[in-house]
Amino acid sequence: MPLDDASTRLADVREKITRAASLAGREPDSIELIAVSKTHDAASIRPLIDAGQRVFGENRVQEAAAKWPELRETTSGIALHLIGQLQSNKAEEAVALFDAIHSVDRPSLVDALGKAMDRTGRRPACFIQVNIGDEPQKGGCLVADLPALLAGVRAADLPLAGLMCIPPADVEPAPYFALLAKLARDSDCSGLSMGMSSDYETAVNIGATCVRVGTALFGTREI
Ligand SMILES: *Cc1c(COP(=O)(O)O)cnc(C)c1O
Secondary structure (H helix, E strand, C coil), rough: CCCCCCCCHHHHHHHHHHHHHHHHHCCCCCEEEEEECCCCCCHHHHHHCCCCCCEEECCCHHHHHHHHHHHHCCCCEEEEEEEECHHHHHHHHHHHHHCCEECCCCHHEEEEEHHHHHHCCCCEEEEEECCCCCCCCCCCCCCHHHHHHHHHHHHHCEEEEEEECCCCCCCCCCCHHHHHHHHHHHCCCCHHHCCCCCCCHHHHHHCCEEEEEEEHHHHHCCC
């Protein structure tokens, strides 16, 4: 049977998270489901809101700024997470719009976010994105640069929520999730933002505290 409506898809993903959490001896409530709504318009997002989802992820500041203010006006309790790369010159706009930023990956962005938080008085939770496969084209700080970046985030007093990664495509993700979990333990970080539509159950098994799920909730993206 096709999972053809938003509430069915949402229930299915939630059930899989619950099952994966139980297998790992974890509380299902300790895992936050971020519905990744990038490229989807308000009309596609609304059914998921109506089904009870309140936490959403976007990868572009501009796109989120165009879509979300109106959706937020009609629904209370929406939390927006930025999961895509952030240019320093958009830090202030991002801090004003988002409740969490998962892509902190370099010292210049730490500086820009610190200033933006001082100016706006808003303090979104920050995840450091780690380039967990040390891939040249990927965002995120190199594993070797993580200790220095963590020290910078702590010195700037950004609200550090944890670490985030996107494992290399087309290979078994579990070893990369396990490495991120170890890096988090070694550096006293509690949050782990890892797992997407194809691998969120694996990520939950290995300790994810937020999973970022798009396709399994919204269907395939056209762009
Ligand atoms: C698009 C995106 C996701 C969601 O991917 P799906 O495979 O559609 O679930 C998760 N994380 C990041 C950083 C993304 O850009």
